[in-house]
Amino acid sequence: MATKKAAESTLYHLSPKGFWKKFREVAAVNSEISSGLPIASVNRYPQPGSRPEKYSTPATKASDPAQNPYWKRDVRRAYPQLSVVTQPELSSLLIEHSQPQAVSAPAQGEGESSIPAAPKEVLDLAAAIATVTGSTKVYTETQLPPSLPTSFKRWIPERAPDAPHAEHTYWPMVMWK
Numbered sequence: 001m002a003t004k005k006a007a008e009s010t011l012y013h014l015s016p017k018g019f020w021k022k023f024r025e026v027a028a029v030n031s032e033i034s035s036g037l038p039i040a041s042v043n044r045y046p047q048p049g050s051r052p053e054k055y056s057t058p059a060t061k062a063s064d065p066a067q068n069p070y071w072k073r074d075v076r077r078a079y080p081q082l083s084v085v086t087q088p089e090l091s092s093l094l095i096e097h098s099q100p101q102a103v104s105a106p107a108q109g110e111g112e113s114s115i116p117a118a119p120k121e122v123l124d125l126a127a128a129i130a131t132v133t134g135s136t137k138v139y140t141e142t143q144l145p146p147s148l149p150t151s152f153k154r155w156i157p158e159r160a161p162d163a164p165h166a167e168h169t170y171w172p173m174v175m176w177k
Contacts, residue, residue: 091128098132
């Protein structure tokens with residue numbers, strides 16, 4: 001029984017007929033090679049464009065002109081918004097968050113507030129930093145300040161074995177890993 005060793009070149013491709021078939025046999029270097037033009041009914045089924053229904057874009061909020069004004073779509077003018085924290089605000093935040101917050105039991109009456117609001121004193125930023133660092137030690141050997149994240153490992157130099165050279169010759173080069 002003979003088995004097919006190679007793919008048939010004309011099975012899924014158009015082949016010329018009539019005059020162009022004879023012309024191809026005479027003019028082509030290898031007339032058995034495929035034309036490269038796929039048969040549409042065999043290559044892609046169903047063929048593109050053969051479906052009777054037409055595509056319609058689904059209605060979304062963005063397709064409604066009343067709900068989608070130009071200034072919301074214009075990304076060229078989406079400038080970053082500035083955020084400003086003044087020194088008195090920063091000093092009050094530092095003092096508020098330096099002490100652990102105490103959580104009290106829930107009050108019996110709904111309208112009552114169990115914790116009276118402390119009056120906010122405005123301190124200079126240097127004085128606020130001095131009070132926070134004076135009461136508690138901010139950084140210790142176990143609690144270090146945050147460091148910048150890096151995507152590479154820090155190089156720690158280690159001595160590597162020397163390059164091959166004669167035992168009693170002067171060799172000034174030192175190798176490091």
